Every structure is written in C-alpha cells, then in structure tokens.
Amino acid sequence: MGFFDRLRERIAAADSVVSVGLDPDPDRLPAAVADADLPRWAFNRRIIDATHEHAACYKPNAAFYEDADGWRALRETVAYAHGKDVPVLLDAKRGDIGNTARQYAEVLDEVDAITVNPYLGGDSLQPFLSREEKGVFVLCRTSNPGGADLQDLELADGGLLYERVAALADAWNEHGNVGLVVGATAPEELEAVRESVPDLPFLVPGVGAQGGDAEAAVEHGLADGVGLVNSSRGIIFAGEEVPDGRETDDEEAYFGAAGRAARDLKRRLNEYR
Amino acid sequence: MGFFDRLRERIAAADSVVSVGLDPDPDRLPAAVADADLPRWAFNRRIIDATHEHAACYKPNAAFYEDADGWRALRETVAYAHGKDVPVLLDAKRGDIGNTARQYAEVLDEVDAITVNPYLGGDSLQPFLSREEKGVFVLCRTSNPGGADLQDLELADGGLLYERVAALADAWNEHGNVGLVVGATAPEELEAVRESVPDLPFLVPGVGAQGGDAEAAVEHGLADGVGLVNSSRGIIFAGEEVPDGRETDDEEAYFGAAGRAARDLKRRLNEYR
Numbered sequence: 001m002g003f004f005d006r007l008r009e010r011i012a013a014a015d016s017v018v019s020v021g022l023d024p025d026p027d028r029l030p031a032a033v034a035d036a037d038l039p040r041w042a043f044n045r046r047i048i049d050a051t052h053e054h055a056a057c058y059k060p061n062a063a064f065y066e067d068a069d070g071w072r073a074l075r076e077t078v079a080y081a082h083g084k085d086v087p088v089l090l091d092a093k094r095g096d097i098g099n100t101a102r103q104y105a106e107v108l109d110e111v112d113a114i115t116v117n118p119y120l121g122g123d124s125l126q127p128f129l130s131r132e133e134k135g136v137f138v139l140c141r142t143s144n145p146g147g148a149d150l151q152d153l154e155l156a157d158g159g160l161l162y163e164r165v166a167a168l169a170d171a172w173n174e175h176g177n178v179g180l181v182v183g184a185t186a187p188e189e190l191e192a193v194r195e196s197v198p199d200l201p202f203l204v205p206g207v208g209a210q211g212g213d214a215e216a217a218v219e220h221g222l223a224d225g226v227g228l229v230n231s232s233r234g235i236i237f238a239g240e241e242v243p244d245g246r247e248t249d250d251e252e253a254y255f256g257a258a259g260r261a262a263r264d265l266k267r268r269l270n271e272y273r
Numbered sequence: 274m275g276f277f278d279r280l281r282e283r284i285a286a287a288d289s290v291v292s293v294g295l296d297p298d299p300d301r302l303p304a305a306v307a308d309a310d311l312p313r314w315a316f317n318r319r320i321i322d323a324t325h326e327h328a329a330c331y332k333p334n335a336a337f338y339e340d341a342d343g344w345r346a347l348r349e350t351v352a353y354a355h356g357k358d359v360p361v362l363l364d365a366k367r368g369d370i371g372n373t374a375r376q377y378a379e380v381l382d383e384v385d386a387i388t389v390n391p392y393l394g395g396d397s398l399q400p401f402l403s404r405e406e407k408g409v410f411v412l413c414r415t416s417n418p419g420g421a422d423l424q425d426l427e428l429a430d431g432g433l434l435y436e437r438v439a440a441l442a443d444a445w446n447e448h449g450n451v452g453l454v455v456g457a458t459a460p461e462e463l464e465a466v467r468e469s470v471p472d473l474p475f476l477v478p479g480v481g482a483q484g485g486d487a488e489a490a491v492e493h494g495l496a497d498g499v500g501l502v503n504s505s506r507g508i509i510f511a512g513e514e515v516p517d518g519r520e521t522d523d524e525e526a527y528f529g530a531a532g533r534a535a536r537d538l539k540r541r542l543n544e545y546r
Contacts, residue, residue, distance in 0.1 A: 025372060063369055063376040068344040075341075093369055095390060096336055097417040099298060099506075103336040117368060119392040119412060121419025139392060144370040146394025149441060154429035161426065161434070168422060233372075 003113050003135030003177055004201055006087055008226050011056045016266040017222065017273065019089065019203065020051050021232025022060040022077060028237055030246040030254050040064065041073035045080055046251065047236050050259035052084040054266045057113075057228055059203075062092040078110055087112040089203070089228070093139060094128075095120045102127040108134045115139060115181055115203070118165050122172055132175040140165050140193060143183025143206030162189070163196060170197045179203055182221070184212025184229070194220040201227040207234075207265070214265075218272035229269055235261045276386050276408030276450055277474055279360055281499050284329045289539040290495065290546065292362065292476065293324050294505025295333040295350060301510055303519040303527050313337065314346035318353055319524065320509050323532035325357040327539045330386075330501055332476075335365040351383055360385040362476070362501070366412060367401075368393045375400045381407045388412060388454055388476070391438050395445055405448040413438050413466060416456025416479030435462070436469060443470045452476055455494070457485025457502070467493040474500040480507075480538070487538075491545035502542055508534045 011017055024040040036042030048058065058081045065074040078088045088111045094104045095117035105127035108114060113135030116125055128136045141151050141162040151162040169178050179201040182193050190204070202221040206212035207229050214229070221227040238261035239254030240246055248254055284290055297313040309315035321331065331354045338347040351361045361384045367377045368390035378400035381387060386408030389398055401409045414424050414435040424435040442451050452474040455466050463477070475494040479485035480502050487502070494500040511534035512527035513519055521527055 023373065023376075025376070061369070061373050061376075063367075063373045066344070066377070066380065068341045068348075071339070071341040071344065093367075093390075093393075094336075096334070096366055097415060097420075100296065100334050100336045103296075103298070103334075104339070107339065117366075117390050117392050119390050119423055120366075120415050120417060121422030121424070123417055123419030124415075142370060142393050142397075144393060144396055146396030147370075149394030150392055150434070150438070151394070153434065153437065156427035156429050161423070164426065165423070 002133055003087070004179070004226050006112070007056065007135070007201070010085070010087060011226065013085070014054060014056055015270065016054050016056045017218065017227060017229050017269055018054055018262055018266050019057045019059045019228040019230035020047070020055045020235050020262060021091070021230050022047065022058050022236065023064050023232045024236070025064065028240070028246070030239060030248070032249065032251045032254060038069055038073045038076070040070065041076045044073065044077040046255045047258055048077070048080055048084060050255040051235060051262040052081070052086055054259070054262040055086050057087050057089050059089045059091050059230055059232070061232070062090055075110065089113040089115070089135065089137070091115045093117050095124055097124050101125070105131065113137065118168065122168065125172065129172055129175065129178065132177055135177055135179060137179040137181050137203045138165065138169040140169065140180040141182045141186065141189050143185040143212060147183065163192065166193050166197050170200060173200065181205065184214070184217040187213045187216030190216050190220040199223050203228045203230060205230045207231055214268050215272050218269050222273070231265055235265065275406055275448070276360070277499050279385070280329065280408070280474070283358070283360060284499065286358070287327060287329055288543065289327050289329045290491065290500060290502050290542055291327055291535055291539045292330045292332045292501040292503035293320070293328045293508050293535055294364070294503050295320065295331050295509065296337050296505045297509070298337065301513070301519070303512060303521070305522065305524045305527060311342055311346045311349070313343065314349045317346065317350040319528045320531055321350070321353055321357060323528040324508060324535040325359055327532070327535040328359050330360050330362050332362045332364050332503055332505070334505070335363055348383065362386040362388070362408065362410070364388045366390050368397055370397050374398070378404065386410065391441065395441065398445065402445055402448065402451065405450055408450055408452060410452040410454050410476045411438065411442040413442065413453040414455045414459065414462050416458040416485060420456065436465065439466045439470050443473060446473065454478065457487070457490040460486045460489030463489050463493040472496050476501045476503060478503045480504055487541050488545050491542050495546070504538055508538065
C-alpha cells in the first residue's frame with residue numbers, strides 16, 4: 001500500500017490532518033525528562049502518548065537528531081509512533097547526487113515519508129521517488145520570509161520558480177507518491193499551487209508558532225481529502241504555558257497541555273474539512 | 274582567523290588544492306577494515322594516513338554518517354584530520370528555517386566549513402553565515418545532469434538561476450566566509466560564474482569519478498589562489514584497482530593506492546596553478 005493510501009486511512013481513523021512536529025530542542029526540554037538516558041526520546045515518547053489520538057502523522061525534523069544519541073532517539077521514536085499506528089514523515093529536506101543521494105534514501109527503510117529539496121533536480125531525487133511505497137514531499141514554497149529570494153523569482157517563459165517546482169514535482173510523480181511542502185503564511189500562494197497541481201497532497205507547515213492561516217491550509221492543502229497541516233512548537237512546547245511550565249515535576253500537567261494543543265488544532269482544522 | 278585564511282595556509286603547506294571526499298560507502302569498504310569496531314572510522318583513518326600530505330581539506334559527505342555509529346565515526350574522523358592539520362568541510366547541503374537551521378548550524382562547532390542549499394533563501398542560511406570563522410559553500414551549479422532542471426532556468430530579468438544564486442551568495446558574504454559549489458562537468462559554467470563573482474572561492478566537485486575538467490577547475494575555481502577541487506571515489510577507492518582489490522589483506526597495497534591517487538591529482542592540478 002502506498003504512503004498516501006496509508007495516510008488516508010490514518011486521517012480517517014484519527015479524524016485528523018494534524019502533523020505533529022517532533023523537534024525536541026535540547027534547550028527547551030522540561031525538567032521531567034532532563035535526567036533520562038536519552039532525553040529527546042523520553043520527551044518524544046511522552047508527547048506521542050499525549051497526542052497520538054489526534055495525530056495523522058509525526059514529523060521529526062532531522063536537525064534535532066544529528067548526533068550519535070540523536071539517531072538512537074529518532075529510531076526509538078519512529079518505532080513507538082508506529083506502535084501507535086501513526087506514520088512518520090522525516091523532515092530532512094535532503095538533496096544530493098548519485099551514490100550520495102542513494103545513501104540518504106536508505107533512511108526510507110525506517111520512516112514512511114521524507115521531505116526533499118529540489119534544487120539539484122529530478123535525477124537527484126530518483127532514489128527517493130523510486131521507493132513507490134514511501135511518500136516524498138518536495139519543498140515548493142517555504143514559510144520563511146527569505147523563501148522569496150529564490151522561490152519567487154520570475155521565469156523568462158512565465159510563472160515563478162516555485163510554480164515551476166510544483167509542475168516538475170507533478171511530472172516526477174510517476175508512482176503517485178509525491179507531495180509538496182507549501183507554507184501557510186501566504187494563503188494566496190497555497191491557492192495558486194493547488195490550482196496548478198490538483199492531485200498532489202501538501203504538507204503545510206507554519207500554522208502554529210508561525211501564525212499561518214488554518215482555513216487556507218485545509219481548503220488548499222488537501223487533495224481529495226489527503227494532506228497534512230503541521231504544528232511543531234505550538235504543540236510540543238504548549239506545556240511551557242502551564243504554571244511552572246518547564247520546571248514543573250508534574251508531567252501530567254506539562255504533557256497534558258501538548259495533548260490539548262493537538263486536539264484543539266485538530267478541531268480548528270476540522271471546521272474547514 | 275577565518276576559514277579561507279586557514280585554507281590558504283593549508284594550501285601553501287601541502288602545495289595542494291585537493292579536497293579528499295570521505296564517503297565511506299558501506300558496500301565498498303575493503304576486507305582490511307570490515308571487522309573494526311567502527312569500520313567507517315577505521316577506513317577513514319587509514320585514508321587520512323595515506324593522503325594527508327596531499328590534502329588541502331577533507332570533505333566527508335554527511336549522507337555516509339547518518340546513524341548512531343556514523344556520527345561517532347565522523348567525530349573521530351574530524352579529530353584525526355585536525356591532528357594532521359587538515360581542515361574539514363562537511364558536505365551536508367543543509368537548508369532549513371528558523372530554529373531548525375540554528376540547530377543544523379551547531380555542527381559548525383565541530384567542523385571548519387559546510388555546504389548549504391540556497392533554495393530556502395538568505396534568512397535560512399544566516400545561522401551558518403553568522404559564524405564568521407567558518408566557511409559556508411553555497412550550492413550554485415551542481416555536476417549532475419538534472420542540475421539543469423532548476424539551476425539553468427532563465428529568469429525574466431536576465432540570466433540563469435544559478436547565476437542569480439552566485440550573485441546572492443556574493444551579497445550574503447558580509448564576513449568573507451562564503452564560497453560556492455560549482456561542478457567541473459561544465460567548464461563554461463565555471464568560467465561564467467567566476468567572471469560574475471571574482472572573489473568567492475569555489476569548491477569544484479566532479480573531477481575524479483565524474484570525469485570533469487581539471488584545467489578549468491583550477492583556472493576558474495580559485496579566487497586569489499584559494500579554492501578546492503574535490504575527488505572522492507577516485508581517491509578513496511583507488512585501492513579497488515590493485516590486484517585482489519577489496520579482498521586483499523595487504524592494507525599497504527590498498528591504501529597506498531589512495532595515497533598515490535591523491536598525489537597524482539595534486540600534481541595534475543598543480544600543472545595549472
């Protein structure tokens with residue numbers, strides 16, 4: 001079964017299109033997990049316990065796992081998410097060539113989908129795209145201000161660079177396993193990309209801490225009901241808002257806040273589904 | 274002292290602009306290191322022993338270290354290269370936003386320079402660029418055929434995308450720590466980029482296994498004598514050409530071939546310096 005079919009089933013089961021970003025910033029981990037053998041894994045496990053009912057997907061960003069303990073924490077996290085029947089999308093934004101790209105693609109043995117960077121072109125993404133059962137989300141329009149530096153450049157034969165990337169990704173979608181990353185901070189861009197590629201599911205980041213538009217994310221992000229709207233810090237660090245926040249020994253209070261934040265985002269998004 | 278000043282000193286000391294790519298593909302490691310505790314580190318150590326006299330720089334590609342043992346092997350490798358007075362450029366091609374980019378940039382605590390992907394724009398690269406003493410090589414024109422998919426797109430206000438990236442990188446070079454990655458497989462592109470940004474050192478991949486043009490790499494890749502021409506497989510797996518190749522127990526024969534390949538490339542490039 002392909003990734004997007006599995007994701008469709010998960011979306012139905014959880015009644016949710018929420019992607020929970022697992023970005024366990026070492027500087028923000030709460031006292032409750034600081035003494036664990038692998039604090040990032042201890043943190044993620046509790047976040048998964050608190051949020052899995054509301055999660056269509058978990059999205060660990062590879063940046064937070066790039067050391068020896070980090071890869072152990074990531075592997076445990078993936079296994080635990082799978083134990084809760086939630087697929088895992090590794091937000092790695094990889095892009096390299098030849099034998100190096102093939103090496104990067106081996107991480108797809110462990111996770112269900114990945115984000116990739118299109119700057120090196122179609123052949124650089126083949127080792128990912130050829131894994132028919134795995135999802136490949138191509139960066140298209142990102143939610144940061146500097147995203148415009150390259151992505152909004154106007155092309156000589158019409159359109160903007162990110163629109164061309166959307167069209168290329170559509171052409172690369174031989175196996176029905178390609179999605180796009182399109183930020184929610186520019187709703188009109190979401191709409192424009194959706195019109196040009198009606199069939200590609202989007203991963204829409206930027207709805208939580210970055211303040212993007214939830215209605216536009218749902219209206220344009222889903223393709224035939226399938227797509228993901230991500231929040232990372234807005235969910236996993238919601239516990240910082242409870243009394244005593246990070247310092248509390250009360251794990252239930254801290255991680256309960258994450259569970260409520262995931263539930264609330266699910267409900268907010270479901271208003272528009 | 275900034276990265277490019279240190280690199281200039283190393284180029285003078287080794288009389289070499291050779292970057293040795295440390296891509297220890299697990300499927301190609303020789304019998305001599307297969308039983309080591311950390312085979313990639315055991316392999317890299319012997320490669321460094323054999324090649325360091327001829328190396329201006331070592332360039333491990335992050336793809337080959339993306340697991341728990343891999344990061345241990347990478348850390349040992351970096352320390353060992355530094356012990357031989359050779360700087361280390363991590364070929365990571367990273368690009369991400371906000372707190373995630375900051376997290377990726379922490380790897381610069383350990384290495385001397387990094388490659389980054391420009392697709393997410395200038396703000397995504399700030400956490401790297403702001404490390405004034407570290408080198409930041411921005412992907413510009415890559416050596417793979419698909420590199421043309423995006424990089425050769427013609428822009429409405431003139432020029433091609435990779436030329437715009439070169440100009441942007443030049444503008445991002447506030448601290449004198451920016452270089453470009455420009456492949457050697459298209460010498461006329463090397464020349465065009467060099468004309469537009471006379472001051473940025475290039476990292477030129479593709480001269481070894483990929484068959485790029487050594488003369489053009491040296492003529493256009495160096496800025497005031499500073500730059501790097503990389504070979505990975507052409508050096509580190511040169512031992513596969515000796516009798517018995519990978520199967521031999523004769524470490525000296527296997528790794529000696531790598532040393533000779535590095536020396537030969539150094540001499541070939543020095544003809545044009």
